[in-house]
Amino acid sequence: MTRKPAAPNNLRNGLKWRDGRPRWEPSPANRACGFPGVDLRDHAGAWMDRGAATTAADARTLWAGIVREAMRDTDAGGKARVHLRMALDLLPPLPAEAEGRRKRELIADLIERGRAVLEEREPGVTEALTHAPRTVNALVEAFFADRAAMSEIKASSQRAYRTCSRKIAAEFGGKRVDEITKGQLKAWHGRLSADVSVATANLTMGAFGAMLAWATLQDPPWLAATPIQRLKLPRAKGRRVFWTVEEEKGFIAWCDANGYADVADAVTACLWTGARQIDVCKATLADLSGQTWRYVPTKTERKDQVALPGILPAVSARVQRRLIEAARSHVKHIGGSAPFLWNPEGRRHTSQSIGDRFREARAWAVKAKAVPETFAGKTLQDTRDTCVTRLYAAEVTLARIGSWGGWSNPEKILREHYLSLLDEGAIEDGGKLLLWAREQGLGWAAA
Template structure:
């Protein structure tokens, strides 16, 4: 039975495969409802969001965002307000429930940089979204709701290039493994061997793993991906499965925190940011593991088409990443050409 929800806002978007997807928001320009439409979880989330609209948790970033919209934003030109609201909506969806304490902790900057990097294929959008986020943070500091602004002086993606230029080198991976917790290194291993987005990996359930392959549907694109599990990843998954089976209340998801519970996006990003900082790895984000997967796969002999199929990237994006790293960075990549020419002329 469908219940009429006052203020519910619906939009539709045509995906790359031609299908149409509907998106629901608690109100126009409000946060997106992530639960499936028509389910009890959907109605519960709608009620929670509309309740928070009236009185958001004073310990959450949403309280600062709400105050910003009611005060500072209203002093700007109507066209500026309209422009800002589309980016504020993105920020609310991603960080609205993030605690103020988590923002103030060391390592939170990496969390926000990782979010920006997920929009690197749209550098102008990423820069504008970051600019608005930075202004809200500054407002929080100005009103003494925040002790610091973790989003200052980050440069512009539109000027410096996209994340395609960034990959994790073996030394970076080794440093993180050495300093990070087992839960973080397990997530690192899963990302390195699947090339999937952080959100998709955090949601990945045991039902998606059959002992040989991982099957998932990407939340961002709706694309179905099948990845053959490598020996190293299988060893990690089997260890995690055994550990999960021994728990009184097994988790549905493959990746869990130190308490054996499904990671929240906020919790994982904070822990990841701290681990990266402790390992002294700079300029790299979780999202950059996608390009790293592509580069490693190509060096191992995989075709561009197969890499695109496994990672969920477009063939154009795979080629772009490889042109930056594989073709330019491998000193032996052109050896076969010279050897063939030498054979023909000798």
């Protein structure tokens, strides 16, 4: 009985070891170019041992990388073709001994592909890429390598897409893009929702949708139409959380008294304008010095939807204090005006930095019992939710609510997320209904 070679401890360069059978498997980039996997057998047909398999895998990986780079229609590809020609010119004659010939045979297909690239130039490259396997792994790599596509996507979205791409590759990596069905996507979304959350599942599906949409626009297209369209996926539930007036007063007072005035400024502006923290961080003192603040929310700037909140005295007072502080601060002015928010070191706040400061202040305020214990679960993002509920409670019309904070559909937001929390409004409406009932002669006794 032939003894199976022991598996190496550190598999590398595409070397896979399956029950004593070594095989070279192409990386996603190499697979996209059509480079096949190869069983690693010696000249006698036996499975290679650890050393020979590693050497063979190294050789295939090296040649695959050289040829792959030479296939690119870029300046870097041109340089790679020069190196490929040199490598081909330096190849020694085919060895006479069986072992040496076998080593050459294991890379012969890559050598021939390299020669074809050099001989046919760009038409050959185009043809090779056109007929390369269009797998999801190849799609992910090509999508992120497209500079034009990336220039149209925000950096934060790109980071989110890259995180999601790991889940996408794990589920569909080796599958051809044009073989993915709506049923498979629907089932996968259900598993993701159960294992993680509906919100994460929707984010991942959105990232995959962007990649598949990109694939339909290539020439030739990877697939005719994206299967993600009209899947009717369930929506994630909103947080249904807002700040109470008691929490607002207690937290702002504590921040002002304990060196977190920048956090109090951010909270006040977010609560009373409905702006997201990223937009408040981008605002200058000049932006907030009038009676209104007109801006395009960063999150929805591609829709070009303008927000126009009024500037209430609570915000104006903090702007005036900041103007005085800016005159003797070293904070860098932007476009002739100081930013509204900067940290104690004089650096302009970002969404991340003010978020970190808020969480730090919240923890200390809760520990000091300056705010109700419920405040430990509140976030800076909840201030936008709070503003919309306050506008509704103040009987501002839905149209004006939409224009105030840049909400495209405030009625839907209120109905789905916040109206159920307005106990005071429900009690008031109940009183009106009771009064009507008594007027109708129902004669209910007072509770």
